[in-house]
Amino acid sequence: MMKQITNFFWFCSGVHQETLEKYPAEHNKYVGIGATIFFTALFATLSGGYAMYFVFSGGKLAILYSLLFGLIWGLAIFNMDRYIVSSINKNNSGWKQFLQATPRILLAILIGIVISRPLELKIFDKEIREQLKVTYLDRQRANIDTLNIAFNNKYGIELGKLNELKAERDSVESTIKSDRLKLNLETFGDKTPETSGIIGYGPYAKRRQADLDEQEQYLDTLRATIQRQEAFIQQRKQFDGLLDEKLLTGTQLDSVVNVAGFANRNEALGDLKYNADGSENTTNYWAITFIMLLFIFFECLPVFVKLMSARDAYDIDIQHIQSVDAHRSIKNRDAEIEIIDGVHDTRVQSGIEKSKEEYLKPY
Structure with missing residues (x-):
């Protein structure tokens, strides 16, 4: 079992296993490199699948699409990591190795940002849900x-007229309340600058009662007008969709x-970096930033x-093996060239002799 796991991680590291088996002291080193490449691809698979799950959320095939994309994305990252790591030539100088790995490092930064974002969304899921509620309510309030x-x-004119009617109604109600108090004082014979001080329902009381009845009739008319105006405003609100916004x-x-x-x-995750003010x-802010930096480093780790x-x-x-293979390839190529040149010379010589025979042939 351990042998199979070791061979698998060697495969992930992109080494030549037959050669590596000759050097037991290096086995664990390349197991570690292969494991790093494997787990980087695993995180890429989870992140890509989680991101696509939200893209197709609500659909019947959302899980299938997320699994398929996550697998493809993880395999792409795995293949790229394996190729670049295995292609770094440790026999070159350190500067050349770094230049060789620079495109991969730059790409790893971009990939690390892409990978970290979906996982950050999962880590801060509860906070994001609360932030989304606040955001949706704020948008609704702003829309309303x-x-x-x-x-x-x-409808500024109609609303202004309604406000004037309500102000006049309040004024009439206040006047009626005051006049009713004066009528009571007049009836009970309380002497004031505005009452006669005579007990009973006399001429002064009757006159105040008549004025009070007129004011109450006017107040009823005023209230009916206000109701009609409010009904009109309510209809306009219904027509313009204000009542549907809740x-x-x-x-x-x-x-x-x-x-x-x-x-x-x-967007909600970005809003978590800032307070309401x-x-x-x-x-x-720093929690989200450090998580992103962690995944960038993890992506660059191989x-x-x-x-x-x-x-x-x-x-x-x-x-040494590469040098031998290169030397053998050059030697084989030179041998092939010699064979081709020999065939060519033979054909040329044969053509010359044939030409001489044709020239000397009697007419």
Whole structure:
């Protein structure tokens, strides 16, 4: 079992296994390099699949698409890591090795950012859900405020008239209340600058009662006018859609958050870096940043491990094998050229002799 695991990690590291088996002291080193490449690809698979799950969330084939894309993405990262790590020539100088690995390091930074984002969304899932609720409610309030402002501008005259009617109603109600108090004082004979001080329902009381009845009739007419005006405003609100805009309840918010897409969750994660007043939330900011840096480092780790490893017996043997193969290839090529040249000379010589025979042939 351990032998199979070792061979698998050797395969991941891209080594020539028959050559490596000659040097037991280097076995663990290349197991570590292969394991690093494997787990980097594994994280890439999980991250890519999780990201695609949100892209196709709600669809019947969301899980299938996420698994398929995650597998393809992980294999692509695995193949690239394996090729670049195995192609770094430890027999070159350190500077040449670094230049050889520079494109991979730059690409690893980009890949690390891409890989880390979906996993950050999962790590901060609870905080993101709460932030999404706040964001959705703020957007609803802003939308309702915008509609109200537009409605007030459109029906400014009608709303102004309604406010005037309500102000007049309040004034009439206040006057009626005051006059009713004066009528009571007049009836009970309380002497004031505005009452006669005579007990009973006399002429002064009757006159005040008549004025009070007229004011109450006018108040009833005023209230009916206000009701008609309010009904008109309500109809206009219904027509313009203001009454359809209502803040979501807790259950509705949970349902909306559950179907939130990748872009909304990504935006919410970015909002977690800042407080409500716009100031930086240092705790969340550095937590998210360090997670991203960790995945960038983890993505660069296969190349760093290869660059940090010293030149060993395996590298020397590989260089020797490559030199022998190159020498053999050159030798075979030269032999093939000699054979081709010999055939060509034979054909040329045969052609010359044939020409001489034709020349000397009697007519």
